[in-house]
Amino acid sequence: MNQRMKHLLPNDQCVIMKRTAFFEDANTVLTLLYQPLIGMKSVALYQALWRENGARSSQTAFSHHHLMGILNMSLDEIYEARQKLEGIGLLKTFKQDETYRTYYYVLRKPLSSYQFFENPTLTILLEHHIGKEAHQTLKQQLAPSQQLNQAIDDVTAHFDDVFTTVKHLRQPAKKTNEESIVMSSDLPLEWLYKMLTQQQIEPKQILTKSNLNYMERVSKIYDVDYLELEKALLWAINEEMSFDRQEFLDMCKDIYYNKHGSVPPRLYAKQDIEAANNEAQQVEANHSAQPSKAESKQNKLIQHFNTITHRELLEDYAASGLASMKEVDMLTNVMEEHGLNQPVMNVLVHYVLNKNGNKLNRNYIETIAAHWSREGIESAQQAIELAKQEHKLYQTWQQKKQRQGSKQSNSKKSSEVIPKWFKEQKQKKQSEDQSNNQQEAETQDEDLAAFFKSFSQPKQ
Structure with missing residues (x-):
């Protein structure tokens, strides 16, 4: 809660923006594919922001109190759900500090069902969350694959084969295989090149853009370090000297289970893990020295x-x-x-x-x-x-300071002019109250005397 209070308060304003059109199956993908990974509350928050964006004019701000009301969620729950949306790639958040703090929520387009199952990170994690059988069923329903016969050749013309932007054509440049262009990556590319060269394997054929992207995502999911990555990569190279993704995936799974046991990798909120670790450390500290x-x-x-x-x-x-x-x-x-x-x-x-x-x-x-x-x-x-x-x-x-304030109020009262008739009326009322009190006292004395006198008379 302390972390949330530092970053989000009920009266903070928010503006919702959507820059691109969504796929037709966006709601289906959110409910069936994203929800097992990030939970119902995160999907509910995303859909609420989506509806608010459609119902309001552009750049119209409203407070987070409104979101709390329509979602029936606390601000802590909204903040946690927002972070999950940001982490999974469905939301970008920007902040502006003025008289009131304003957050700009830019909704990002969910992947289509085909794109979701082509994403190695999301499809692997979904399989671990819902099971292999349910994963295959969803894949067949939402992203059915239609494979062509391998004997059929691809003769599709490319853009450069058909069009040009200049009238006088020059000698066409030598085509390069886009898959051999290595992009920036967190993987140790220089070391991987050297390692494959030593094994007499052509690096450019293995370390393509798509293969590197796949290796990076899978190694993060299964907590594979650089030394283990070398082992998994060599295992995944088949007899045709090409990269077999399924073999690489299976080896990464084996590495993970050997290190972490039989519990499969899933999406966990770092905040929850840090809180659990801090609580465990606090318990240990309390055992060593118990403060009052x-x-x-x-x-x-x-x-x-x-x-x-x-x-x-x-x-x-x-x-x-x-x-x-x-x-x-x-x-x-x-x-x-x-x-x-x-x-x-x-x-x-x-x-x-x-x-x-x-x-x-x-x-x-x-x-x-x-x-x-x-x-x-x-x-x-x-x-x-x-x-x-x-x-x-x-x-x-x-x-x-209170006495000074009371003196000032008394001096104001004393400086006020009181009419003569008001003073006379007040004195008359005081005299009437005194006479009434005296009569009541005399009546009480008479009753008390009669009461004691009844006890003093002899019994007959």
């Missing part, structure tokens, strides 16, 4: 103050999730005037809100800010410790 509950709570509070702004702090206190921009500007000015950093200012705002009935008094805030500036407070922990030590002093300052 107060210290643990203070450490969490300090960490919170170090990762948010005073605007986000005010939004946390507000039931609506919205902060007053007037208060935000006031706090920003105080922070800049007295040279306080953000964590220290967060502690100051937290202290004043808790001790002053959730009210922000500028004079009171400036008094404490000036004090902390003179003391050279530079961290949230120092600010908390000083606030504890000087709590009585701050209470005295607050009471003094």
Whole structure:
């Protein structure tokens, strides 16, 4: 949640853009192919953004509160779903910071069903998520393959064979095989070239653009390092000295299962894994040294103050999730005037809100800010410790300011001109109240005397 609060708040605005037309089977692909990988919430968010883009005019902004309402999802869930869409390649996000923070969500076109099954990363992961049989069924339904007989020759004319842009033709340049053009890659290309040359294998025939792309994606999925990659690559070269993708895939699977056991690779959110690792480390640390509950709570509070702004702090206190921009500007000015950093200012705002009935008094805030500036407070922990030590002093300052405020209100009252008839009416009412109280007291005395007298009479 802390990570989300740093990057996304309910009143942040968003604008949805769609630059290209989608394929006709986009909804089917999203539901049947993407959803097993990224989950229902991510697909629901994508479809909601898609609908909002169609229903609104271009560049029309709205808040994330609206998304929370129509999706019935918390902002943390929306943020996590958005990150998955970004990671899978369905969304690009841009941010603009002004009076209100605005996010521009650019919807990216989902792959067609054919493109999806041709993508080695997505089709391999989908098979691990839903099983080989279900994967084959979907592939046959959504992307049926129609293979031509191998004896049939491809005689399709290329663009350069039919068209030209100049009237006087020159001698045609020697054609190059596009598959032999090596593009940039994260793989160690120089080392792979050298290794294949030593094995008396022609590198250009193996390390083509499409083969390198396939090797890079599959090696990432199955956690294959460079030494293991050499073994898988040599295994995948068949007798015709060509690259067999199925053999390469099978060898990468064997490498993965030997390293990680029988659990197949799947898409996991890095944030969840990091949180689980941090929790495990925290448990180990607690076994070695158990801090007190107060210290643990203070450490969490300090960490919170170090990762948010005073605007986000005010939004946390507000039931609506919205902060007053007037208060935000006031706090920003105080922070800049007295040279306080953000964590220290967060502690100051937290202290004043808790001790002053959730009210922000500028004079009171400036008094404490000036004090902390003179003391050279530079961290949230120092600010908390000083606030504890000087709590009585701050209470005295607050009471003094309250007395000054009450004196000013009394002086205003005394300066007011009260009509004579109002004074006479007030005196008359006071005298009537006194006479009524006296009569009630006499009646109560008589009743009490009669009560005791009944006990004093002898029984007959």
